Amino acid sequence: MGIEEKLPSGVLLTTVEKLAGYARKSSVWPATFGLACCAIELMMAGGPRHDLARFGMERASATPRQADLMVVAGRVSQKMAPVLRQIYDQMSEPKWVISMGVCASSGGMFNNYAIVQGVDHIVPVDIYLPGCPPRPEMLLDAIVKLHDKIQNMKLGANRQREITELEQARLRRLPLAPELRS
Ligand code: SF4
Numbered sequence: 001m002g003i004e005e006k007l008p009s010g011v012l013l014t015t016v017e018k019l020a021g022y023a024r025k026s027s028v029w030p031a032t033f034g035l036a037c038c039a040i041e042l043m044m045a046g047g048p049r050h051d052l053a054r055f056g057m058e059r060a061s062a063t064p065r066q067a068d069l070m071v072v073a074g075r076v077s078q079k080m081a082p083v084l085r086q087i088y089d090q091m092s093e094p095k096w097v098i099s100m101g102v103c104a105s106s107g108g109m110f111n112n113y114a115i116v117q118g119v120d121h122i123v124p125v126d127i128y129l130p131g132c133p134p135r136p137e138m139l140l141d142a143i144v145k146l147h148d149k150i151q152n153m154k155l156g157a158n159r160q161r162e163i164t165e166l167e168q169a170r171l172r173r174l175p176l177a178p179e180l181r182s
Contacts, residue, residue, distance in 0.1 A: 016155065017153075017154060017155050017158065018151075020155060021150055021151040021152060021153055022151060024094070024150050024151075024153070025147040025148075025150040025151045026055075026056045027056050028055070028056070028057050028068060028069045028096070028143075028146075028147070028150070029057070029059055029060070029061050029066060029067050029068055029069065030057060030060050030061070030067060030069040030070070030071055031060070031061050031064050031067035031069065031070050031071075031087065031091060032060045032061060032062050032067075033070060033071065033072075033073070033087060034073045034074060035072065035073055035074030035075060035076060035080065035084075035104070036073070036074025036075050036103065037074060037133055038073040038074045038100050038101040038103070038104070038133045038134065039073040039074055040133070041073070041100075041133045041134060041135060041136055041139065042071055042073040042100065042136075042139065044136045045136040045139045045140060046058065046060065049136075050136040050137070050140060052140075052143075055143060055144075055147070057069075057143070064087045064088075064090040064091045065090055065091070065092060066092070067091050067092070067095075068091060068092055068093075068094065068095045068096065069095070069096050069097075069098070069146075070084075070087065070088055070091065070095070070096070070097045070098070070123070071097075071098045071100050071139070072084070072097065072098070072099050072100060072104040072119045072123075072125075073100045073101065073104070074100075074101065074103060074104060075103035075104065075107070075108065075110050075115050075116075076103075076104060076115065076116040076119050076122065077114055077115055077116070078113070078114055078115070078116060081116050081121075081122050084119070084122055084123065085122050085123060088122075088123045094153070096126045096127075096146055096149075096150070097119075097123050097124060097125050097126055097127075098125075098126065098127045098129060098139075098142050098143070098146060099118075099119050099120070099125045099127070099128045099129060100129045100133075100134055100139060100142075101129065101130075101131060101132060101133050101134055102130060102131065102132050103115070103132070104118075104119045105118060105119070105120075105125075105128045105129070105130070106118050108132060109132075126146060126149060127142045127145060127146050127149075129142045
């Protein structure tokens with residue numbers, strides 16, 4: 001079904017926010033970046049069977065300055081953490097992060113001093129993807145959810161208001177430990 005069948009009158013009204021969200025979600029460029037075994041599944045997602053090109057994402061950037069998505073695929077060692085942060089800082093704004101696999105999200109089975117126990121200690125994470133390793137289909141599902149988030153991202157003053165509201169909602173949350181609730 002083409003867009004002309006959905007728009008019989010040929011007129012489309014939308015907002016700048018929605019248009020910007022649509023353009024952004026349709027042109028996400030991932031950074032070429034893999035850390036461990038999960039990266040093999042990430043590479044599979046770009047192959048012909050799973051075909052990231054369907055989402056306009058086949059162009060992986062060898063330079064972080066032309067990338068806006070970091071897929072943290074694998075465990076993050078303490079030695080690698082500053083490098084990962086530097087790559088994140090060099091990526092262009094707005095940018096997003098998917099934490100792929102249990103190792104990146106929480107350290108996984110590597111509960112030791114050499115591995116960062118969750119990449120969210122180093123960079124802000126938008127989507128956490130469980131599994132060891134997550135299959136390419138799961139990564140595609142995470143990417144579709146990220147696209148949804150990007151599509152609905154607010155701009156300008158609306159974004160500031162949204163951030164303030166989210167912060168206040170988090171502050172109002174009860175602590176998980178009962179002894180800390182007053
Ligand atoms: S989650 Fe599993 S597959 Fe991924 S990096 Fe850790 S051990 Fe490797």
